[in-house]
Structure formats: C-alpha cells, structure tokens
Amino acid sequence: MEFLNLVLIAPIADMIEYPSFLAEVVFGGLMSGVMYSLVALGFVLIFKASGVFNFAQGVFALFAALTLVGLMNGTMPFTLEKSLPELPAWAAVIVTFIVMIGLAIAVERIVLRPLVNQDHIIMFMSTIGLAFVLEGLGDTIWGSEVKALDVGIPTGNFLIGEIQIQIFDLWAAGIAAFLVVVLALFFQYTRTGRALRAVADDHQAALSVGIPLKNIWIIVWSVAGLVALVAGIMWGSKSGVQFSLSLIALKALPVLILGGFTSVPGAIVGGLIIGVGEKVAEVYWGPLVDGAIENWFAYVVALVFLLFRPQGLFGDKIIERV
Amino acid sequence: MFYRESGQFKTSYAADQAIFPIKQDNWGMVLLLLIAFFAVPYFGTEYFFQAIMIPVLIFALAATGLNILTGYCGQLSLGTGGFMAVGAVACYKLTTGFPEMNFVFVLLLSGIITAGVGLLFGIPSLRIKGFYLAVATLAAQFFLSWLFNKVAWFQNYTPSGTITMPPREVFGIAVTGANADAMDRYLFCLVFVLILAMAAKNLVRGPIGRSWMAIRDMDIAAELIGFRPFQTKLMAFSISSFYVGVAGAMALSLWLGSVETAEAFDINVSFQVLFMIIIGGLGSMMGSFVGAAFIILMPIVLTNVMVGSLGMQAVTAKHFEFMFFGGLIIFFLIVEPHGIARLWQIAKEKLRMWPFPH
Numbered sequence: 001m002e003f004l005n006l007v008l009i010a011p012i013a014d015m016i017e018y019p020s021f022l023a024e025v026v027f028g029g030l031m032s033g034v035m036y037s038l039v040a041l042g043f044v045l046i047f048k049a050s051g052v053f054n055f056a057q058g059v060f061a062l063f064a065a066l067t068l069v070g071l072m073n074g075t076m077p078f079t080l081e082k083s084l085p086e087l088p089a090w091a092a093v094i095v096t097f098i099v100m101i102g103l104a105i106a107v108e109r110i111v112l113r114p115l116v117n118q119d120h121i122i123m124f125m126s127t128i129g130l131a132f133v134l135e136g137l138g139d140t141i142w143g144s145e146v147k148a149l150d151v152g153i154p155t156g157n158f159l160i161g162e163i164q165i166q167i168f169d170l171w172a173a174g175i176a177a178f179l180v181v182v183l184a185l186f187f188q189y190t191r192t193g194r195a196l197r198a199v200a201d202d203h204q205a206a207l208s209v210g211i212p213l214k215n216i217w218i219i220v221w222s223v224a225g226l227v228a229l230v231a232g233i234m235w236g237s238k239s240g241v242q243f244s245l246s247l248i249a250l251k252a253l254p255v256l257i258l259g260g261f262t263s264v265p266g267a268i269v270g271g272l273i274i275g276v277g278e279k280v281a282e283v284y285w286g287p288l289v290d291g292a293i294e295n296w297f298a299y300v301v302a303l304v305f306l307l308f309r310p311q312g313l314f315g316d317k318i319i320e321r322v
Numbered sequence: 323m324f325y326r327e328s329g330q331f332k333t334s335y336a337a338d339q340a341i342f343p344i345k346q347d348n349w350g351m352v353l354l355l356l357i358a359f360f361a362v363p364y365f366g367t368e369y370f371f372q373a374i375m376i377p378v379l380i381f382a383l384a385a386t387g388l389n390i391l392t393g394y395c396g397q398l399s400l401g402t403g404g405f406m407a408v409g410a411v412a413c414y415k416l417t418t419g420f421p422e423m424n425f426v427f428v429l430l431l432s433g434i435i436t437a438g439v440g441l442l443f444g445i446p447s448l449r450i451k452g453f454y455l456a457v458a459t460l461a462a463q464f465f466l467s468w469l470f471n472k473v474a475w476f477q478n479y480t481p482s483g484t485i486t487m488p489p490r491e492v493f494g495i496a497v498t499g500a501n502a503d504a505m506d507r508y509l510f511c512l513v514f515v516l517i518l519a520m521a522a523k524n525l526v527r528g529p530i531g532r533s534w535m536a537i538r539d540m541d542i543a544a545e546l547i548g549f550r551p552f553q554t555k556l557m558a559f560s561i562s563s564f565y566v567g568v569a570g571a572m573a574l575s576l577w578l579g580s581v582e583t584a585e586a587f588d589i590n591v592s593f594q595v596l597f598m599i600i601i602g603g604l605g606s607m608m609g610s611f612v613g614a615a616f617i618i619l620m621p622i623v624l625t626n627v628m629v630g631s632l633g634m635q636a637v638t639a640k641h642f643e644f645m646f647f648g649g650l651i652i653f654f655l656i657v658e659p660h661g662i663a664r665l666w667q668i669a670k671e672k673l674r675m676w677p678f679p680h
Contacts, residue, residue, distance in 0.1 A: 053453050114656040120452065121398060122659045125600050125651065128593060132648025139641045250589070253457045261453065296468050299461035303446060306458060310449050 011284035024163050025283050026276055031169040033275020034176045035238075038231040039252035040259065040267035041180070042224040047261045048200040049220040050112070052123045056131040058249025060225060063103070063138045065232030065241045068096045069149050070142040077141045089151040093229070100225030101218075108218050135246060144243065149236035172234050179230055180268065183223070192219060200262075254302035260312030270313060274298045325673040341523060358512055363505050371504035373622065376577045378615045379511045380569050385598040385610035386522050387565025392596070393605035394526050395558035396538030397447055398455060401462035403591035405563050407583045408436045408466060409570025411476050414485040417575075418478055425490040425497065429514070429571050436567020437560040439466075444559025448552050451541075463589055470583040477583075486580040498575045507576045514572070518565065523607045525561065534558050535605075566595075601654055603663025612662045620647065 015022045042057045054060075070077070074086040087095065111126055157166045187193040198206040199216045207213055235245055255274050259266025281297050306312070325346050332338040342348045362375065384406060391397050412432035416423060443462040450458055470476045477485050489499025496502040497510045525531055533554045536544035545551050574581055581587075594617060602613020624646055628639040658665055 111652055111656075115659075118655075118659050121392075121604075122600070122655055124453070125596070126655045128597075129648040129651035129655070132644050132651070134648075136641045136644030136646075136648065140638070140645070144637070144641070250460070253460060257454050257457045293468070296461060296464035299457070299464055303458045303461045306450050306454060307446055310451070310454065312454075 006288060007285070014284060020163055022280075025279050027163060027165065027169075029276035029279030030272055031166070031173065031275070032279065033272035034169075034173050035231070035234055035248070035271075036252050036255045036275055037268045037271030038176055038179075038227060038234065039248050040255040040271055041183075041264065042227040042231065043252060043256055044259075044261065044264055044267045045183075045220055045224045045227065049196055050199075050217050051120065051203075052112070052127060053120065053261075054224070055124060055127040055249065056134060057224065057228060057252070058246040059131040059134045059138075060100070060103075060228035061232035061235065061248065062241070062243070062245040063134050063232075064096055064100055064225065064229040065149060065236035065245060066138045066142045066147075067099050068092050068151075068229070068233065069147045069236070069241050071095055072149075072151075073147075075142060093151070093233075096229055097226060100229055101222045104218050104221035104225050107221055108214060112217060113214065131246070135243070139243075146240045146242040147236075149233065149241050151233055151237065153237055168237070175230065175234070179227065180264070183227075183264070196220060251298065254298035257302045257312055258305055260314045263312070263314035266312055266314035274301065277301055325670065325676075327674075341527075355516075359509070363509065366505065366508070368504045371508045372577075374618065375508050376504075376511055377573075378611075378618045379508075379515045380572045380577055381595065381598060381618060382611045382614035383515050383518060383572065384566050384569035384595050385602065385614050386519055386607065387562045387567075387569060388595050389599045389602075389605065389607070389610045390522065390526065390534070390565065391558050391562035393599055393603075393609075394531060394538060395534040395555060395562075396541075397444075397555060397558065398452065399459040399562075400456050400589070400592045400596065401443065401459035401466075402566055402595040403587040403589055404463040404466035405436050405440055405566040406570030406573060406591060407470055407587035408439050408563075409433065409567030410574035410581065410587065411470050411485065411583060412436065412567065413571035413574055414487065415476065415478075417488055417490060421488075425492050425575075426514075428490075429568055429575070432571035433564040433568035436570070437564040440563020440566075441556055441560045444556050444563075447555045447559065460589075463592055467584040467588065482582075484580055484582045485574065487575045490575070498579070500579070502576075511572060511576055514568075518568065519607065519611075522565065526607065530557065538605075597651060599661075601651070601661055603661030606661065606663035608666065609661050609663035612666075616662065620650065 039057060039061065042060065043054060046052055046054045046057070069075075071087045071092040072089060074082050074084040076082070076084055107130065111130060112123075115123055115126055153168055153171045155166070155168045157164050159165070187197060195206070195211045195216055196219065198209070198211055199213065203213065206216075231248070232241075232245065235248060239245075252271075255267060255270040258274060259268070259270025278294050278298050282294050286293050325344075327344045327346075330345055332343070337343070342351055366375065384402060387405075388399060388402050391399050409432045412435040413428055416428045416431055417425070420428075439462075443459065446458050447455055471483065477483055480486075487498045489496055489501060491497065492510060495506050495510075497507055526534070533544070533549045534557075536547070536549050537551055537554050537558075541551055544554075570587065573586075578586065598613035598617045599610060600613070601616055602611070603609025621643055624643045625639060628642060629636060654661075
C-alpha cells in the first residue's frame with residue numbers, strides 16, 4: 001500500500017496541490033518538446049521524400065551550428081586562427097545555409113545516388129557513416145572546443161501569475177512555429193512543393209510523370225539542412241555548441257516513432273507529448289528511483305504506445321501484402 | 323586450378339551436408355586453426371593479444387549474436403551494447419555471489435540470463451517492424467545502462483561504480499584477474515568462441531535457422547505456410563541475446579577486467595557491432611568474424627599510420643580517424659553492400675574457373 005501510494009497517489013496529489021508549479025513544469029516540457037520537434041522534423045522530411053532514415057540529422061545540426069559560430073567569430077577554416085572578418089549574425093546564417101545546400105548536393109552525389117534501390121538498412125548504415133564523416137570534418141575545420149553561440153535572441157524571464165517564463169523559450173517556439181508554417185505553405189502552394197509531395201507519395205509514379213527525382217532529393221536534403229540549422233541555433237544558444245549536440249538526434253527518435261515516420265504534424269505533436277511527459281515524469285516520479293529517468297523514459301513511452309498503434313500517432317497505416 | 327571440387331564425390335548424406343563440403347575448404351580451415359592455436363601464441367606479444375586478438379574474438383561472438391537476429395531473422399536491433407552490459411553484470415554478480423562456481427558455467431549462465439532479458443525486450447517485435455523496432459530496441463539500451471548505473475546492488479555497492487572481475491581459474495590456469503597471462507586468456511577465448519560459433523553455424527543451417535530466414539524474407543508468407551512468427555522471433559531474440567551476453571561477460575572477465583558498465587557498453591558499442599555485421603556480411607557466419615576483425619583493426623592501423631608515421635597530433639588524428647572510418651563505411655556500402663563475405667564468395671567462384679575464362 002505504501003508503495004502504491006508513493007507511485008500513484010502522492011504525485012497526483014502534489015500536482016493538484018500546487019497547480020502553478022505543475023503549469024511551470026508543463027510549460028518547460030512544451031519548450032523542450034519544441035526543440036525535439038525541430039530535430040524530428042528534419043528526419044520526417046527526408047524519410048518522406050527519399051525513404052532514408054537519416055541518422056546524421058543530429059550531426060547536421062551540430063555541423064550547421066559549428067559553421068555558424070565559426071563564421072561569426074571569423075575563424076579561418078582548418079587553422080583555428082581568427083584571421084577572417086567577423087560576419088554579422090544574419091549574414092552568417094545565410095552563408096551557413098548555402099554551406100548546408102552544398103552539403104546536400106554532395107550527399108546526394110556521393111552517398112545517395114550510388115545507393116539507389118538498396119535495402120533500407122544499407123541506406124541507414126550509410127547515414128551513420130555520414131554522421132562519422134561530418135563529426136570529424138566539423139571538428140577538423142572549426143576545432144572541437146565548446147563554443148558559445150549568440151545570434152541576438154533576447155534572454156531573460158518574466159512572471160505570469162506565479163509561472164516563470166523564459167523569453168528565449170518563447171522566441172524559440174515562435175521561430176519553430178514560423179518555420180513550420182513556411183514549410184507547410186511551401187509544400188502546399190509551390191510547384192516544387194507539389195513535386196515533393198508527389199515524390200513522397202510514390203517514387204515511380206512521380207518519375208513517370210517527369211518529376212526529376214535527383215533534384216527533389218537535393219531540395220529535400222537542403223530543407224532538412226535548413227531545419228537542422230534552426231535546431232542547431234536553438235540548441236547551440238541554449239547549451240553551447242559542442243559534440244553532445246549531435247546526440248539530440250537520439251532524443252528525437254522516440255518522438256519520431258510516437259508521431260510516425262511520415263507525418264509532419266506527428267513530429268510536432270509527438271515532440272510536445274514527449275517533452276511534457278518527460279519533464280512531468282522526471283519531476284514527479286523521478287525522485288522515487290533516484291532521478292535521471294529522462295534518458296530512457298521517452299523511449300519506454302514510445303514503446304508502450306507502439307504496442308497499441310504500430311504506425312505511430314499520424315503515420316501511414318501499414319498495409320502488408322504477400 | 324587449386325580450388326576445384328572435381329573428383330570429390332559424395333557417397334553419403336553426411337558428406338553432402340558437411341559444413342565445408344569441399345576438401346580445399348576443409349584444409350584451409352585446419353590450417354587456420356593450426357595458426358590460431360600454435361603460431362599465434364608462439365609469436366604473439368602481450369599487446370597483440372590484449373589489443374587485437376582477444377577483442378576480435380569477443381566482438382566476433384557479439385557479432386554472431388547480432389547476425390542471428392538481424393542477418394538471419396531480419397529484426398534490426400540497436401540494443402547490443404545494453405545486452406552486453408547485462409552479460410557483464412550477470413558475470414560479475416555470479417562470480418562474486420558464488421565464488422565456488424566454475425567459471426565456464428558463470429559465462430554460460432550470464433548468457434542465459436541475458437537471453438531472458440532479450441526475450442523480454444523481444445516481445446514488441448511481434449507488433450513492431452523495421453525502423454520502429456530498431457528505435458524500440460534503443461529503449462533497452464538506455465534503460466539497461468541507466469539501471470546498472472543507478473542501482474548500486476549491481477555494482478556490489480562499490481563507491482566508484484566500476485565492476486572489477488575477481489581472479490578465477492579454469493583447470494588450474496588463471497584466466498581472469500590481474501595475474502592471468504594474456505596468452506592463456508586468448509586461448510580460453512578461442513576455444514570458447516569456436517565452440518559457440520560452431521553451435522551457431524549448426525543452428526542457422528538447421529530447421530530453426532530456416533524458420534528464421536523464412537520470417538526474414540517475408541513474415542506474413544512465412545506465417546501462412548505454418549511458421550509461428552511469435553515463437554520464431556522470440557527464439558531469435560533469446561538465442562541472439564545469449565551470444566551477445568556471453569560476449570559481454572567475456573569482455574568484462576577476459577578482456578577489460580574492470581569496467582564502468584554504462585561507459586564501456588554504450589550506444590557506440592551497439593553501432594560498432596552493427597557495422598561489423600554489415601561490413602562482414604549479413605546472414606553469414608564468416609562475415610561476423612571478418613567484420614569484427616576489420617572494425618577492431620582499422621582504428622588501430624589508422625592511428626598507427628597517422629600518429630606513428632605521419633607524426634600528426636593525437637587530437638587531429640582522432641578527427642581524421644572519424645572521417646576515415648565513416649568514409650570507409652560509405653565506400654564499402656557503395657562498392658559491396660553485401661559485405662566482405664560476398665566478396666569472398668565471388669573470389670571463390672572466380673577461383674574455380676581460374677586460369678580458364680569459362
């Protein structure tokens with residue numbers, strides 16, 4: 001009884017007793033959920049268009065953030081000397097985006113094109129190889145020490161009632177929402193967007209009506225690069241640009257299986273659910289088992305969820321034929 | 323000219339179903355074993371055993387385990403590191419809890435315990451497939467690491483959180499602990515791995531292996547012709563975990579001696595073992611061994627060349643090593659997605675014809 005009380009009743013009672021604290025926890029969870037969604041979004045875009053499970057998405061974010069910091073500090077590539085003029089934030093973002101486009105083209109040419117029509121697992125492994133290459137490359141070009149990133153997003157906090165709110169988090173949520181809206185409009189109303197949706201629907205049918213598949217892949221990987229850049233800026237401003245940034249990919253995976261590999265709204269809703277669930281569990285149930293359950297809680301939630309709905313929240317229904 | 327089966331007639335079923343039906347393969351294998359048992363111990367140094375031979379053997383065993391699950395049964399798993407940790411911790415708890423128990427039994431029991439854990443995490447595989455399953459197995463990886471790190475009972479309440487293997491003997495020869503000779507540990511590893519690999523080879527070419535492959539190739543079709551998917555998949559999960567668990571127990575006891583569980587068996591180990599079977603060859607017993615040797619040896623060679631010969635700084639060399647490693651994996655996947663085992667097969671086909679073109 002004592003144990004059941006501790007697990008089931010006490011945390012709930014806590015929540016009801018201090019609603020403002022609960023609100024703060026939930027709000028914090030939503031904010032980290034936005035971050036997860038951003039990373040998961042990159043995965044979904046690529047998976048939809050090319051069927052590749054891109055494990056390197058986290059490293060993309062790291063690489064983008066490293067490039068951005070390097071440009072803003074005026075670091076000369078490969079030498080670690082500050083001999084170039086320091087770029088303002090907006091210019092650095094644009095240059096970094098161009099670098100990410102170049103990266104997308106390189107990836108399509110060197111990795112994807114020779115591997116067309118291979119097994120999914122082979123493509124997956126090649127993106128792990130890609131992750132290794134980019135990690136080494138980023139560190140070789142820009143150096144491996146922890147760097148601070150400040151692109152001028154305001155910081156500080158204010159109170160609504162008793163709830164403390166970080167201004168940075170609001171900005172992050174706003175930028176993420178803006179990005180999603182822009183992407184949605186792009187997919188819905190432009191010629192390229194229509195082609196992208198066609199490719200996502202059916203590769204062969206898209207090819208047969210004359211949509212150039214290889215250009216589409218470059219575009220998709222560039223868009224994923226842009227999403228990675230935004231994610232890199234957000235995470236980098238929050239916790240510094242460092243190697244551990246590439247590990248956020250691992251945090252985005254449960255979000256993916258919760259939301260479904262092929263659904264953009266799924267990535268966002270999944271991210272928010274995981275973010276809130278994780279924080280609430282850590283705060284209310286974490287102390288019972290000595291904390292640090294954040295690392296695996298999301299996975300277990302996703303796993304239990306999958307048992308009931310194997311294709312995730314919004315994923316395409318899996319139809320199997322013999 | 324030298325590799326041709328002409329004149330070798332099979333007169334019994336046993337001869338027809340031998341693992342190495344061709345005489346040349348047989349002799350090659352005997353030669354390889356002679357080298358492994360006599361030449362290597364004779365010429366090997368402490369460093370050679372500790373840094374190359376023992377890890378290659380242990381990871382070959384882990385790769386065999388993962389190959390059973392991924393290569394033969396088609397269930398992608400990223401939880402290998404977590405299951406190795408289970409094996410290592412089970413081995414540690416068994417040796418410290420029952421000091422009289424024979425070390426060989428300790429290893430086997432650790433494997434059986436890991437098989438139980440693997441069975442548990444294999445249950446979702448009936449509903450979940452493909453990448454969804456791969457991500458689900460990551461749950462095992464993170465949960466197990468966390469568990470062994472947080473619950474002090476698994477470390478016998480040592481303040482540092484590391485587990486250290488006490489010395490044990492097999493047939494009067496020390497094989498674990500600080501005083502065990504590297505050559506003895508190597509030979510013990512070799513015998514153990516060979517016996518288990520032999521068992522695995524026979525499993526995968528028998529009815530159980532056929533049912534795994536049926537599930538791998540198309541699970542619904544396999545179900546329709548009478549294979550039970552649930553039992554078959556769970557069997558693959560538990561047997562695979564057994565091998566991985568024994569490999570983890572051996573990594574602790576015979577190779578590292580003392581580990582911090584969450585660090586030594588982290589997610590990178592899972593990826594490493596996955597690389598081994600992809601590079602070596604999915605669904606090939608030889609592939610597990612060749613892949614393990616390749617993945618263990620490559621960083622050592624790269625570091626030696628870059629730091630030793632080219633005089634690079636260790637940090638820069640580390641970054642280059644990352645790049646080379648990733649690049650080489652991509653290169654391999656592009657050139658031969660079916661791994662080194664497939665290359666070997668092609669070479670054998672060519673050898674049968676040589677020196678004639680047709």
